[in-house]
Amino acid sequence: MDGQDIDWKALEAAAVAAMKNAYAPYSKFPVGAAALTGDGRIVSGCNVENASYGLTLCAECSLVGNLQMTGGGLLRAFYCVDAHGNILMPCGRCRQLLYEFRAPELQIMTTQGIKTMDQVLPDAFGPHHLEEPR
Numbered sequence: 805m806d807g808q809d810i811d812w813k814a815l816e817a818a819a820v821a822a823m824k825n826a827y828a829p830y831s832k833f834p835v836g837a838a839a840l841t842g843d844g845r846i847v848s849g850c851n852v853e854n855a856s857y858g859l860t861l862c863a864e865c866s867l868v869g870n871l872q873m874t875g876g877g878l879l880r881a882f883y884c885v886d887a888h889g890n891i892l893m894p895c896g897r898c899r900q901l902l903y904e905f906r907a908p909e910l911q912i913m914t915t916q917g918i919k920t921m922d923q924v925l926p927d928a929f930g931p932h933h934l935e936e937p938r
């Protein structure tokens with residue numbers, strides 16, 4: 805998998821469009837995220853901040869909500885942008901969100917090019933840790 809089968813331009817456009825819906829009056833740092841699902845849908849999300857700052861929802865939070873609300877499934881490719889449309893790395897918490905819904909070969913667009921989930925979140929905690937026996 806080298807990412808050539810993914811329409812990265814479409815994902816970038818969806819991430820930019822999502823970013824324009826951001827509610828970021830406190831940080832003034834709008835974020836948009838978009839992902840391709842296993843069945844070919846594009847799901848997206850924006851950050852939604854809160855006056856109680858710690859309750860802020862990252863763009864990836866609404867993206868995984870959108871994934872579930874539109875049929876579920878797994879993520880094959882992911883793209884996140886800032887207000888300028890520049891590629892943004894998902895924060896640590898959001899790497900964990902993406903991990904939960906990753907397709908086996910999830911590709912993540914990063915500032916260093918396309919990376920795998922294992923590269924951006926090595927030795928991840930995941931559903932397998934909850935299985936018996938321990």
Ligand code: THU
Binds near residue numbers: 828863
């Ligand atoms: N943010 C995201 O939406 N996703 C990330 O992965 C990084 C951070 C948002 C949260 C907050 O609204 C703003 O960026 C500044 O931290």
